[in-house]
Amino acid sequence: EDKVVQSPLSLVVHEGDTVTLNCSYEVTNFRSLLWYKQEKKAPTFLFMLTSSGIEKKSGRLSSILDKKELFSILNITATQTGDSAVYLCAVTNNAGNMLTFGGGTRLMVKP
């Protein structure tokens, strides 16, 4: 059974801090790893990673995948209060297109 574990469970920082969120996984026939931001109900897509060592970047957010050690990190630099959300990591395998999610990391950015 595929498994995704995220850490930390929650994090409180101040505006301007840099945070690193972790995601480790166990997947049979790994295909991709995805990061989502969930502010209220609907998760919104951030990144999809399929290859090791290639950083994906969008503004202050970046992510990288290590397929040898089976983990990914999501970095947020110069955090803002609008970054407060639950960040979800998910994986897919070659058997299908459904996502297996981790439990999420709840980030709170204080002014």
Next chain:
Amino acid sequence: GAGVSQSPSNKVTEKGKDVELRCDPISGHTALYWYRQSLGQGLEFLIYFQGNSAPDKSGLPSDRFSAERTGGSVSTLTIQRTQQEDSAVYLCASSFRGLPDGYTFGSGTRLTVV
């Protein structure tokens, strides 16, 4: 439509009653998924529809749960004889040909069983 639409947004029901949750996917998206998110937890896969293929029901937690997708568009998730442990947010997502980076989630239905 412009996005994935789910209704109702909130539903409170008595234990033992049946409920129906509706999902209207983005026009042209062939794949439709249902997930469940219990309080403070990640999303749990329930069921997946792809075009006219038989659905993947491997995530349904019990035979009280069923789902159908009519005409390759709107989907209904039905929970019979609801239990308190069914209380959760039920999220629907659609994507074009099932591509995972093309998932668009709806805003969900918050189900409370009292």
